[in-house]
Amino acid sequence: xxxxxxxxxxxxDESGEEARRREPRAGRSPQGEGPPDLEEVWRQxxxxxxxxxxxxxxxxxxxxxxxxPWGGKQVGGGIVLLVAIVLALWLLSGFYKVDANExxxxxxxxxxxxxxxxxxxxxxxxxxxxxxxVDLTGVRTVEVGYRGTDRNKVLRESLMLTDDENIVSxxxxxxxxxxxxxxxxxxxxxxxxxxxxxxxxxxxEIVGKSKxxxxxxxxxxxxxxxxQELMQAMxxxxxxxxxxxxxxxxxxQPPEQVxxxxxxxxxxxQDRERLRNEGxxxxxxxxxxxxxxxxxxxxxxxxxxxxxxxxxxxDASRFTQIQQQYRQAPAITRERLYLETMQxxxxxxxxxxxxxxxxxxxxxxxxxxxxxxxxxxxVPTVTRQGPxxxxxxxxxxxxxxxxxxxxxxxxxxxxxxxxxSR
Numbered sequence: 001x002x003x004x005x006x007x008x009x010x011x012x013d014e015s016g017e018e019a020r021r022r023e024p025r026a027g028r029s030p031q032g033e034g035p036p037d038l039e040e041v042w043r044q045x046x047x048x049x050x051x052x053x054x055x056x057x058x059x060x061x062x063x064x065x066x067x068x069p070w071g072g073k074q075v076g077g078g079i080v081l082l083v084a085i086v087l088a089l090w091l092l093s094g095f096y097k098v099d100a101n102e103x104x105x106x107x108x109x110x111x112x113x114x115x116x117x118x119x120x121x122x123x124x125x126x127x128x129x130x131x132x133x134v135d136l137t138g139v140r141t142v143e144v145g146y147r148g149t150d151r152n153k154v155l156r157e158s159l160m161l162t163d164d165e166n167i168v169s170x171x172x173x174x175x176x177x178x179x180x181x182x183x184x185x186x187x188x189x190x191x192x193x194x195x196x197x198x199x200x201x202x203x204x205e206i207v208g209k210s211k212x213x214x215x216x217x218x219x220x221x222x223x224x225x226x227x228q229e230l231m232q233a234m235x236x237x238x239x240x241x242x243x244x245x246x247x248x249x250x251x252x253q254p255p256e257q258v259x260x261x262x263x264x265x266x267x268x269x270q271d272r273e274r275l276r277n278e279g280x281x282x283x284x285x286x287x288x289x290x291x292x293x294x295x296x297x298x299x300x301x302x303x304x305x306x307x308x309x310x311x312x313x314x315d316a317s318r319f320t321q322i323q324q325q326y327r328q329a330p331a332i333t334r335e336r337l338y339l340e341t342m343q344x345x346x347x348x349x350x351x352x353x354x355x356x357x358x359x360x361x362x363x364x365x366x367x368x369x370x371x372x373x374x375x376x377x378x379v380p381t382v383t384r385q386g387p388x389x390x391x392x393x394x395x396x397x398x399x400x401x402x403x404x405x406x407x408x409x410x411x412x413x414x415x416x417x418x419x420x421s422r
Contacts, residue, residue, distance in 0.1 A: 090125050091125060093125045093126065094122050094123050094124055094125040094129070095120065095121070095122050096120075096121055096122075096123070096131055097119075097120050097121070098116055098117065098118045098119060098121060098133065099118055100118045101118075101135060101136060101137040101138070102118065102133050102134060102135050102136065103115050103116065103117070103118075103133075103134050103136055103181045104116040104121060104131045104132070104133055104134075105131060105132045105134060105181050105182055105185055106123050106129055106130075106131045107129060107130050107131065107132070108124070108128065108129045109127075109128065109129075112182055112186060113129070115181055115182060116131070132185060134178060134181035134184065134185065135178070136177065136178050136179070136181065137177065138177070139175050139176070139177055139245060140175070140176055140177070140192070141173055141174065141175050142173065142174045142176070142192065142195050142196045142199060143171075143173050144157050144158075144171070144172055144173070144174065144196060144199050144200050144203065145157045145158030145169070145170055145171035145172060145250075145251075146158065146171040146250065146251075150171060150250055150251050153169070153171065155169075157200055158170055158171050159255065160203065160204050160207045160208070161204075161207070161208060162207055162208065162210060162211060162212045162215055163208060163209055163210055163211055164211050164212055166212040166254070167254070167255055167258075168207065168212060168215055168216065168252060168253070168254055168255075169251070169252070169253055169254065169255050169256075170203060170207065170215070170249065170251070170252050171249075171250040171251040171252075172199070172203065172224070172227075172247060172248060172249045172250055173247075173248050173250060174195060174196075174199045174231070174244060174246075174247050174248075175244075175245045175246045175247075175248070176195060176242050176243060176244045176245055177242075177243050177245055178241055178242060178243070179241055179242070179243040180239075180241030181241065182241070183239050183240060183241030184240065184241035184242065185241075187238070187239045187240060187241065188238065188239075188240045191240045191241070191242060194235070194238060194240055195231075195235065195240070195242055195244075198231050198234045198235055198238075199227070199231055199247070201234070202227045202230040202231045202234065203223075203227050205230065206223050206226050206227050206230065207223070210223065212254075215252060216252050216253065216254075220249050220252060223249065224246075224247045224248065224249050225247075227247045228244050228246065228247040231244050231247070232244045322337070350366075351366055
């Protein structure tokens with residue numbers, strides 16, 4: 001009964017059940033005033049649910065006012081509706097979304113079923129099936145030998161032994177992506193740790209086969225490439241579903257305990273290289289010059305050889321021709337040869353000694369003094385040695401006065417003329 005019912009308090013002698021039967025069915029007072037009764041509204045809602053799910057009104061006899069009494073079917077109808085709602089929500093929980101750079105791995109009772117592509121997908125709801133999202137394009141990084149920065153070193157990972165039995169400290173990073181989501185999730189219990197261990201193992205193997213100078217200086221890029229290849233082979237053999245993108249050497253140096261001695265060794269090596277470069281520069285400057293000089297001397301020797309051979313050939317040909325002329329006219333040829341020889345001798349001398357066969361005196365003609373004096377018409381002076389002879393001296397002076405100034409002849413030309421005179 002509503003609190004606003006005007007009959008409230010007039011029926012104290014009636015029981016609550018009878019008063020409830022006498023109330024109007026709509027839950028309102030006869031005059032139609034006041035709010036509806038909450039119990040009546042709930043009772044009507046249960047009746048409608050019973051009718052909807054097949055309860056009807058024939059299950060139990062209605063009361064005197066024609067209403068369906070409250071019973072188990074009304075309660076059962078509410079439970080069925082609630083179960084339907086829960087079932088619908090449970091089925092809707094199977095929808096999931098996969099982004100473009102991701103893949104979803106569907107598991108049914110913990111067993112792999114399939115790998116779904118990007119988009120809106122549906123699976124059987126939990127606990128029958130579940131899914132795990134795996135990012136394929138995200139680049140992941142593993143640091144070996146350090147954490148965060150180069151100063152935060154991990155000596156247990158960074159110290160490595162080279163082929164020449166030296167210890168080096170190497171810090172490097174490995175970047176990788178996933179290429180097989182199912183292998184990454186199920187083939188290895190700790191795939192990221194496996195990548196780290198494979199990177200350290202591969203680097204130790206490559207460094208152990210290389211010299212210290214090669215690791216620290218010229219071979220850094222090659223070591224990174226070889227480490228990446230060896231890592232990928234190991235991870236593929238383990239079927240971790242990982243693709244190594246790049247291996248980057250952050251730092252490679254000797255241990256801190258021997259850094260000072262190593263710096264001295266490096267300086268000595270640099271001095272050695274500097275001196276070697278200076279020596280090579282000096283050799284490059286001297287050797288071409290020496291080769292040029294040798295080539296010049298060789299060419300001069302070849303030219304002199306050709307000249308001597310040609311001159312000898314000419315002399316031989318000239319001698320042959322003179323011999324033929326000598327056979328035809330011996331006296332004339334002999335006289336001509338004598339005159340040519342004397343001409344060559346007088347041309348190359350500055351003083352002449354004349355010995356007259358009929359006289360017992362010796363004349364000296366100082367041609368150098370005569371030629372140095374000015375005036376072509378000057379009478380030459382004759383120095384007599386021994387008894388004088390007028391005829392011989394006058395003739396010699398006349399011959400010397402008619403000579404002209406001659407130039408000096410090189411030694412090679414004199415030698416050639418001497419060979420020709422012979």
